[in-house]
Amino acid sequence: MNNMEFNKLFAALLVAGIIASLSGFIAGQLVHPEEQSEFAYVIAEAEAAEGGAAKVAMPEPILALIGAADIERGKQIAKACAACHNFEPGGTNGTGPALAGVVGRDKGSHAGFSYSAGMKDASGSWSYNDLNHFLWKPKAFVKGTSMNFVGVKKPEDRAALIAYLRSISGNPALPSEADIAAETAELAPVVQEAAPAQH
Ligand code: HEC
Numbered sequence: 084m085n086n087m088e089f090n091k092l093f094a095a096l097l098v099a100g101i102i103a104s105l106s107g108f109i110a111g112q113l114v115h116p117e118e119q120s121e122f123a124y125v126i127a128e129a130e131a132a133e134g135g136a137a138k139v140a141m142p143e144p145i146l147a148l149i150g151a152a153d154i155e156r157g158k159q160i161a162k163a164c165a166a167c168h169n170f171e172p173g174g175t176n177g178t179g180p181a182l183a184g185v186v187g188r189d190k191g192s193h194a195g196f197s198y199s200a201g202m203k204d205a206s207g208s209w210s211y212n213d214l215n216h217f218l219w220k221p222k223a224f225v226k227g228t229s230m231n232f233v234g235v236k237k238p239e240d241r242a243a244l245i246a247y248l249r250s251i252s253g254n255p256a257l258p259s260e261a262d263i264a265a266e267t268a269e270l271a272p273v274v275q276e277a278a279p280a281q282h
Pocket residue numbers: 160161163164165166167168178179180182185189190191192193197198199200201202203209218225227228229230231232235244
């Protein structure tokens with residue numbers, strides 16, 4: 084190999100090297116922003132999932148609180164419902180069905196009200212336990228419900244509200260010890276998780 088050929092070869096290798104590293108660099112530039120945003124997206128998703136899991140996924144048990152709950156306080160809380168619900172005996176339906184007598188009433192059964200398919204399909208009657216679930220997160224308990232209401236987050240507020248609903252439903256029997264035990268079994272993990280936040 085003479086000097087001239089060596090120089091040519093060297094120049095060719097140099098150019099090839101420059102092209103290779105340049106194209107790598109350019110590719111890196113092109114791909115990088117997308118990679119990063121995808122990565123950021125994955126993190127955001129993971130955080131959302133974590134946050135979701137950390138949040139209480141079921142309502143706190145409240146059956147044991149209903150008997151001693153303050154009915155007047157429940158009536159005050161029910162003002163948040165009054166835009167849609169009538170609470171008077173024999174009251175008329177509004178945006179939502181009339182609620183006098185709702186404890187123990189079959190779900191989605193009040194005469195003259197046009198319920199969502201989800202509510203019509205909901206089985207059984209409004210037990211204290213079901214009211215606790217529904218009033219905590221309506222859309223989580225009755226899929227497709229037309230009740231556009233975020234829910235009552237504080238367990239004491241739900242207990243007071245349900246005590247008020249009981250008082251306008253002819254005071255049916257309070258939850259039994261067995262009901263309370265069954266509720267504890269169903270929602271016990273929530274008690275442990277929610278306990279520190281309550282003090
Ligand atoms: C924005 C209007 C609105 C608000 C506010 C609202 N509701 Fe409702 N509620 C509805 C509608 C509409 C339905 C019927 C849901 C369906 O058919 O899916 C309903 C259904 C119900 C039912 C089931 C009744 C039945 O006959 O089966 C109960 C119980 C209930 N609401 C309680 C409450 C309480 C207690 C509050 C306040 C904490 C409240 N709602 C706030 C609109 C509302």
